[in-house]
Amino acid sequence: MNQLETLLAWSTMAFEAAVCGFVFARRAQRELPFFAAYTAVLFANSIGIWIVYRAFGFDSQMAYYWYWIALLLNAVARSLAIAELCWYKLHDYRGIWELVWRLLICVSMLFLFHAAFDTWGQPNRLAIYSLTLDRDLDIASVGILGVLLLIHNYYGLSLKPLQRTIAAGICFICAVDVIVDSTVQKLFTGYLFPLFAANRTPLWASLEPEIARVKDLFGTIHLLCFMAAMGIWCYALRRPLPAPSEGPTMLPAEVYREMSPAINMRLATFNNRLVELLKP
Amino acid sequence: MNDLIIVVPLVIALFAVFVLLLIPRRKSLKAGSGPFPFSHTDAIPTAKHYGYFPQIRRALSAEDSQYLLETAPPDVAKRALRERRAVARHFLQGLHEDFSNLARLGRVIAALSPEVSREQETERLILSLKFQLLYVLVWLRLSAGNLPLQQLEQLTGLVGRLATRMDAAMAQISALSADRLSSGLGV
Numbered sequence: 456m457n458q459l460e461t462l463l464a465w466s467t468m469a470f471e472a473a474v475c476g477f478v479f480a481r482r483a484q485r486e487l488p489f490f491a492a493y494t495a496v497l498f499a500n501s502i503g504i505w506i507v508y509r510a511f512g513f514d515s516q517m518a519y520y521w522y523w524i525a526l527l528l529n530a531v532a533r534s535l536a537i538a539e540l541c542w543y544k545l546h547d548y549r550g551i552w553e554l555v556w557r558l559l560i561c562v563s564m565l566f567l568f569h570a571a572f573d574t575w576g577q578p579n580r581l582a583i584y585s586l587t588l589d590r591d592l593d594i595a596s597v598g599i600l601g602v603l604l605l606i607h608n609y610y611g612l613s614l615k616p617l618q619r620t621i622a623a624g625i626c627f628i629c630a631v632d633v634i635v636d637s638t639v640q641k642l643f644t645g646y647l648f649p650l651f652a653a654n655r656t657p658l659w660a661s662l663e664p665e666i667a668r669v670k671d672l673f674g675t676i677h678l679l680c681f682m683a684a685m686g687i688w689c690y691a692l693r694r695p696l697p698a699p700s701e702g703p704t705m706l707p708a709e710v711y712r713e714m715s716p717a718i719n720m721r722l723a724t725f726n727n728r729l730v731e732l733l734k735p
Numbered sequence: 736m737n738d739l740i741i742v743v744p745l746v747i748a749l750f751a752v753f754v755l756l757l758i759p760r761r762k763s764l765k766a767g768s769g770p771f772p773f774s775h776t777d778a779i780p781t782a783k784h785y786g787y788f789p790q791i792r793r794a795l796s797a798e799d800s801q802y803l804l805e806t807a808p809p810d811v812a813k814r815a816l817r818e819r820r821a822v823a824r825h826f827l828q829g830l831h832e833d834f835s836n837l838a839r840l841g842r843v844i845a846a847l848s849p850e851v852s853r854e855q856e857t858e859r860l861i862l863s864l865k866f867q868l869l870y871v872l873v874w875l876r877l878s879a880g881n882l883p884l885q886q887l888e889q890l891t892g893l894v895g896r897l898a899t900r901m902d903a904a905m906a907q908i909s910a911l912s913a914d915r916l917s918s919g920l921g922v
Contacts, residue, residue, distance in 0.1 A: 550851030609860075610846040611839065703847060711848035715855045718841040722862040725834060729869035733876065 459671065460513075463678045464505065470685035471498040477692035483617070486699065489532075489539040490621055494688075496532040500525040523585040530592045533625060537596055540622055541603050544614055547702040550711070555606050562602050566595030590636035593629040600626050620691035624684035631680040635673045642669060823877055831870050838863050 475498045478484060484491035504518070504525055511517040541559050545552045570591030600622055607614060614622065800819070803812045841859055845851050 548846050550848045551846055554851050554853055554856060610842050612846065705849050706844065706847045708848060708850045711844055711850065711852075714844050715841060715852065715859075718837065718844075719855060719858050719862060722834075722838060722841075722859065722866070726862060726865050726869060729866070729873060733869065733872055 459675065463675060464501075467678050467682060467685075468498070468501045468505065470682045470689070471501055474498075474685050474688050474692070477689055481692050481696050483692065483696060486696065487536075487539060487543070487618075487621070489535040493529075493532040493536040496528060500528060526585060526589055530589060533596060534592070536621070537599055537625065540614075540618055541599070543618055544607070544612060548610070548612065549705070551606075551610055551612075558606075559599065559602065563595065563599055566591070566598050570595060586636050586639060590633055593633045593636065596629040597626055597633065600629075615697075617691050617696060620687055624687045627687070628681055628684045632677060635677050639669065639673050820877060824874060827870070827874060827877060834866060834870075838866075 471494070475494045478491045478494050504521055507515075507518050507521045541556075545555060570588060573591050574588040604622070606612075613619075800816060803815050807815065838859065845856060845859075
């Protein structure tokens with residue numbers, strides 16, 4: 456590892472430790488256990504990777520496998536944290552929750568199938584396989600959070616500031632990762648791919664510094680954005696969390712049964728009138 | 736670079752939309768902020784713009800337009816008609832706001848209902864989308880000057896009747912909810 460990589464690794468670990476510390480000091484695990492687990496997994500993985508780098512070397516096979524396994528573990532923990540965000544507020548609104556959980560599952564399955572399909576077709580070299588999977592899981596995260604926010608917005612609900620900040624941080628990390636992963640993947644599978652053929656072996660040595668430079672550049676961007684997201688979470692957790700609020704008072708079921716068809720009928724009439732206006 | 740050209744702007748756009756959605760809205764419901772009808776009906780005026788229609792109708796009447804065309808110099812008459820169209824567009828925007836409030840009322844009731852019908856919600860979503868499209872078309876025709884202003888009267892009458900019914904319905908909901916709360920509290 457060069458000086459920059461060492462500095463970034465230590466800074467990332469410091470931010471992860473700070474977030475973890477804030478989460479458990481504020482007892483956020485009681486309200487958001489999967490997010491707390493996600494921050495713990497991030498920190499544990501960083502320590503694990505650091506130990507593997509020290510024990511086996513930065514360019515060792517072990518470090519390579521550990522890195523990609525840790526990446527997938529992070530993705531799983533993040534997915535659970537996102538699922539928790541989906542459940543967190545909406546389950547108070549029983550009718551809406553009954554309606555949208557299936558939609559959220561469908562959207563998630565759609566994105567996961569896309570990820571599996573996209574990854575299946577990739578050549579299993581230079582971590583392109585993992586890179587594609589990670590990229591597609593990031594797209595899925597942004598997409599699911601987007602759908603969740605749209606549902607909240609449509610029904611006039613609002614996330615609490617902490618949950619909103621967590622969602623913003625996750626979305627920021629994922630959006631940056633999608634761009635970085637797509638660029639790196641395109642470099643490896645597009646312009647540089649012919650150079651990795653067996654008959655171009657003599658060229659590999661000369662390519663190595665260029666590839667290392669690309670990896671450094673994108674690794675730096677990724678880690679800086681990652682630290683920015685951690686900073687956002689730390690800022691949100693700087694104050695004690697407010698006491699959990701009571702759920703909303705629900706209306707009797709007959710109100711919806713009576714009012715909803717009536718409202719829809721009137722809205723339809725209104726649209727019909729607009730159509731009449733447009734007739735020549 | 737085809738993938739990148741698609742993926743990068745798409746992700747940036749998604750993120751921008753996400754950030755916009757995250758901005759807290761003044762009218763959003765807050766869990767535990769109190770019983771529904773008393774706190775939320777205030778934030779959902781069913782209709783307010785249609786109440787100005789008599790004044791608007793007078794200002795946009797066909798007789799006035801005819802009189803202007805016959806007596807005023809052509810450029811003055813043209814400018815006056817253009818300004819009338821602008822007034823009509825503003826009024827149409829107001830009607831749009833009224834419609835949105837009524838549709839939002841439906842969504843608020845759905846959010847606070849223990850049972851929600853998928854068909855009803857889908858229908859309302861489609862109706863709202865259809866309204867947005869129709870609104871744009873009417874707005875464009877109004878701007879182009881080939882939509883008779885008198886037809887707005889029918890539209891306004893409809894919104895007015897709708898708003899009156901919704902106000903009555905809201906009063907019923909408030910009463911129903913208050914009864915329920917009272918009985919729940921053993922009053």
